[in-house]
Amino acid sequence: xxxxxxxxxxFDDFSNRDKHDxxxxxxxxxxxxxxxxxxxxxxxxxxxxxMDNGADFKDKIVLDIGAGTGILSIFAxxxxxxxxxxxxFAEIATFAREIIKKNNL
Numbered sequence: 001x002x003x004x005x006x007x008x009x010x011f012d013d014f015s016n017r018d019k020h021d022x023x024x025x026x027x028x029x030x031x032x033x034x035x036x037x038x039x040x041x042x043x044x045x046x047x048x049x050x051m052d053n054g055a056d057f058k059d060k061i062v063l064d065i066g067a068g069t070g071i072l073s074i075f076a077x078x079x080x081x082x083x084x085x086x087x088x089f090a091e092i093a094t095f096a097r098e099i100i101k102k103n104n105l
Contacts, residue, residue, distance in 0.1 A: 036068070037069065037071065043071065046071075046072055046075065047075050050072070050075040050076055050079050051075060051078065051079050053079070054079045054080050056079075057076055057079035057080050057081045058079070058080035058081075059080065059081075059082045060080075060081050060082060061081070061082055061083050061084075061085070062076040062077075062081045062083070062084045062085070063084075063085045063087065064076065064084060064085065064086045064087065065087045066087070066088060066089075067086035067087055067088040067093075067096055068088060068090075068092055068096065069092060069095055069096050069099055070086050070088075070096035070097075070099050070100045071099075073086040073096075073100065073105075074099075074100065074103055074105060077105050084105075086100070
């Protein structure tokens, strides 16, 4: 994806929200995911739960349904998962692709 398009989508103001399903549309904006990621207690708890249990992920195939930005998928990959499938229906999947790519995964 072109970086300019990526940046434009980061600041989408939902002006086209009537063209999308409300539930998935609400998760398409980077802003809701930014709030979740900024909740460091929540994010680090997930990270520790995955990273501190690497034996449960080592060489496993992981399915992350509702992957959002892909942060949990990244944790699973770094914990040693053989392959991670990050499934996301909302348009945030566009960001997840870029985030995962920029993390060399």
